[in-house]
Amino acid sequence: MQVFVRDNNVDQALRALKRKMQREGIFREMKARKSYEKPSERKVREKDEAIRRARKLARKQAIREGLIAAPKRPARPGRGPAGLARPAAPAPKPAP
Numbered sequence: 001m002q003v004f005v006r007d008n009n010v011d012q013a014l015r016a017l018k019r020k021m022q023r024e025g026i027f028r029e030m031k032a033r034k035s036y037e038k039p040s041e042r043k044v045r046e047k048d049e050a051i052r053r054a055r056k057l058a059r060k061q062a063i064r065e066g067l068i069a070a071p072k073r074p075a076r077p078g079r080g081p082a083g084l085a086r087p088a089a090p091a092p093k094p095a096p
Contacts, residue, residue, distance in 0.1 A: 001020055017048045021027060029031040037045075 001017070001024070003013050003017040003020065024086070063070050
């Protein structure tokens with residue numbers, strides 16, 4: 001795996017490296033290799049992962065076909081429509 005450092009910006013390159021490693025599943029594999037996993041436990045885990053993947057795929061397919069409604073995304077404060085700005089905070093009153 002390779003990440004280029006541009007303009008001596010090591011922090012940005014490190015973030016890019018972490019993102020690549022996360023996508024590749026390296027962190028998950030490192031965590032799994034910390035301790036020994038019995039073959040029977042591995043089979044159970046892999047079976048559970050396969051079931052989870054199949055359910056996720058079926059759920060996405062059902063949403064695409066309109067059989068079930070897509071989950072609602074929670075509204076983030078301050079991220080309304082582009083034309084509407086948040087009202088400004090009132091100015092503090094001077095002390096008498």
